[in-house]
Amino acid sequence: MKLITHNMLTSHVKGVTKGYPLLIKATEVQVSEVEFNPEFLSRMIPKLEWGVLVQAADSLGHLNDLPNELAPEHEKDEEFLRRVHRVLLEV
Amino acid sequence: MALHCSRTCRKYLLHLAQENVEFRLPEIKALLSLSGVQFTPDEHFDEKSPFWVLSNVSEEDVRNVMKRTVCAKSVFELWGHGRTHQELQLSLKNYPTENMVPYLKSDSTYKINVYTFNKTVLHQERIQKIDTLEFLPFSGKVNLKNPDHVFCLLENYGSDPNRIPEDPFYVYFGRWIADGQRDLIRSFSVKKRHFIGNTSMDAGLSFIMANHGKVKANDLVFDPFVGTGSLLVACAHFGSYVCGTDIDYNTIHGIGKASRKNQKWRGPDENIRANLRQYGAEKSYVDVLVSDASKNVWRTGSLFDAIITDPPYGIRESTRKTGSQKEMIKPPEDFNGESHVPVSMAYHLSDIFTDLLNFAAKHLVINGRLVYWLPVYRPEYKEEIIPQHPCLKLISNCEQTLSSHTSRRLVTMEKLKEFEDADGLAHLLHARFNPYQGHNSFREKYFSGLKKKTGKDEFKNTKKL
DSSP: OOHHHHHHBOOOOTTOSOOSSOOOOOSOOOOOOOOOOHHHHHHHGGGSOHHHHHHHHHHTTOOTTOOSSOOTTGGGOHHHHHHHHIIIIIO | OHHHHTTTTOEEEEEEOSSSHHHHHHHHHHHHHHTTOOOOBOTTOOTTSSEEEEOSOOHHHHHHHHTTOSSEEEEEEEEEEESSHHHHHHHHHHSOHHHHGGGSOTTSEEEEEEEEESOOOOHHHHHHHHHTTTTSOOOSEEOSSSOSEEEEEEEEOOSOTTSOOSSOSEEEEEEEEEEOSTHHHHHTOGGGOSSOOTTOOOHHHHHHHHHHTTOOTTOEEEETTOTTOHHHHHHHHTTOEEEEEESOHHHHHTOSBOSSTTOOBOOTTOSHHHHHHHTTOGGGEEEEEEOOTTSOOBOSSOOEEEEEEOOOOSSSSOOEEEEOTTOOSSOOTTOOSSSOOOEEEEOOHHHHHHHHHHHHHHHEEEEEEEEEEEEEEGGGOOGGGSOOBTTEEEEEEEEEEOSSSEEEEEEEEEEOSOOOHHHHTHHHHOGGGOGGGGGGGHHHHHHHHHHHHOOHHHHHHGGGO
């Protein structure tokens, strides 16, 4: 599962009060290359739960220097977008 | 002047394929709206005709439509038209010369095609028809193989193949601009696809669904009954990112019995990602999960730009959801979150649609579209049975006939406002939000009709479901 999907998933089990975010128990972590697309990322980033993404990436050892807070003009920073791309779509 | 005229004065002639006739207008409307243009029919507009005249659009708008459409074959800049060839000539003489001249220059090459609808015309006659256009100020050279400009004389001999008239009902002349994407139907054919299932959607209809859903580049599209991902393949072709869920573990993991003839088991690497890779769209693959569409696994928020799906009706694929025999409210005391083995249970059709509409209302972005198929028992069909939702507006609803007594309707809805808690229960409070109720028995009716007739044709038609 990609971290972009993890960011959107919650638990549907009844009786669970804190269903989001899901805890990750990774048995294997793979990185596979995906074509970089800055437009898609700039549209996706505002929809993300940023804190959850940072936490999830960190727990897998792929934090990739993501900041705890989103910078205001992040969509112009290609280097930053590339790092998000790696965490979101390639891990 | 010419610039000012580009959107208002010129007219364009759309030549459409005569199949999936009901699906054409919503597709063209949706594609025009992607360019921010409204569809404005002229006074002679006939939805069933293979020729439509578009006005109030620019050449760029129609070119954009042609990059997406699988319903239209080609588009022409309309220079003249009429009920007879005399009327056509008159109309051509009234067409502003300054609009023609750029395409008739002496240093350019051209060719003229003749297209006849519902009649075969001999080569000799075609030449004669072209000769009647001599009065136009053509000054370039004819080049049949590789012309700079292509013109076309189009004749409509009506739609009754048993009574073809001597002379056409209507004639058009125009400059060819672009062809549509009809080729995709063949190049994306399910026959050549790597991974398919029993109910993989026909390629043409998949593209029509993506177009009705206004799916565009960099959108995030979701299919809650993803199956083998036919709809995602079409959406990914238009540049959107795709994800999906399905309750069937075997399908998601591409294992189990094969759906292909002469092939018993699925081979390795038969999965949705491989399908996307086959068409060069692997970058669009987000994730596909085993999950139950009746239980929401997505966090709150507007996540998806479009939801495009083909829910199971219980004919060719069963309708199942997870649950347990007793539908427990509380988890057992020794519950540790891992020992729960889901049991699949019947999933009523009307519940599927209530859940689907609520899901769309919650998770679509504003103006995002939901596109899905609704099975209908034809003798009982009324427009009111289309499920409604306070957050969603019905955009279009087109029928595909499956047999004499059943059909399915492609329903397109657009999200108008954000979901509030009360909206989720609207179907219980207002009858108009849940009129589909009585149609739970679609499956019984479907098979009862089958038994009565037991004709071979009937049986063949079940294939489509």
